Amino acid sequence: MGMEAESQMREVKYAADISSIREAQARIKPFIHQTPVLSSESLNALAGRQLFFKCECFQKGGAFKFRGACNAVFSLDDDQAVKGVVTHSSLWDYHLILSSNFSGNHAAALSLAAKLRGIPAYIVIPKNAPKCKVENVIRYGGQVIWSEPTMQSRESTAAKVLQETGAVLLHPYNDRRIISGQGTISLELLEQQVPQLDTIIVPISGGGLISGVALAAKSINPAIRVLAAEPEGANDAAQSKAAGRIITLPETNTVADGLRAFLGDLTWPVVRDLVDGIITVEDKEIIHAMKLCYEILKP
Structure with a gap:
């Protein structure tokens, strides 16, 4: 898909490109961690190939989400920024309302990025959100605005905050x-000189991460x-x-609660054109892989 992907990127205008990504790298460099790349001979032997793990779990905020949030916040001009930023959970987990889940990595990341810029972050959170997720938002300086655990309430509450x-x-x-x-x-991974890198495997949900990585x-x-x-669920x-078109599901069921959007x-055009394939795995495989990494990978 090498030459084909190169041709598509020239012909199709995607939401981002290498120029906007390089600009983002320069913009957020003072604020983010350069996260380590780890490898293990034991895991290499199990897989039958060399594996390298880009450990964004060591990023500020505990996830890759801080990179995007930081770039978005510091991209705002001063007149925009002074009024603050807002997000609400139904933007990314509206389909989870019946199961009352709240995936708060973006909320926490946005709170921290706003704190670093010295502007307010208004985070609309349902009243039944997990306590640990809410505490993360508060710890990073976000202003929690409570809503009922329904999409209508979240959206109306966010609209009120915006107004x-x-x-x-x-x-x-x-x-x-x-x-x-x-x-x-x-960019960071390739600068870390991982030898003979031929494939990058990225978890997919809403597609923001894999779109940026692929582009x-x-x-x-x-090449x-x-x-x-x-997750299969x-x-x-x-x-x-x-x-060949966006499919949504009436419900999702997976231990990977961050992969339900x-x-x-x-993001769809990038996934459609530039992602070479999608691997689906069972929850038991996810849990087993996590256990292996926790036990074997060491900084």
């Missing part, structure tokens, strides 16, 4: 600035394969790829 404050609404993945920020992972990696080396990994991306209109 009262004039803050900027930031989507967790369907945003050029977010995608560009996540793409800095590829950056294939711009630098079109690099980019594969997505997705939330396999909308795999279904979308097969159908659906593709957006900005």
